[in-house]
Amino acid sequence: xxxxxxxxxxxxxxxxxxxxxxxxxxxxxxxxxxxxxxxxxxxxxxxx
Numbered sequence: 001x002x003x004x005x006x007x008x009x010x011x012x013x014x015x016x017x018x019x020x021x022x023x024x025x026x027x028x029x030x031x032x033x034x035x036x037x038x039x040x041x042x043x044x045x046x047x048x
Contacts, residue, residue, distance in 0.1 A: 007015055022030060038046065 003015075009015060014022075
């Protein structure tokens with residue numbers, strides 16, 4: 001929610017958020033996917 005509070009679309013343009021919903025039995029795959037996405041997207045902040 002803070003992102004929407006502080007983000008200024010008139011300065012930075014439209015904001016696009018993507019999300020994936022997993023079934024409960026796939027929770028062990030989330031860590032693998034998270035690491036792969038971090039390598040590809042190279043986030044500015046986070047533990048990667």
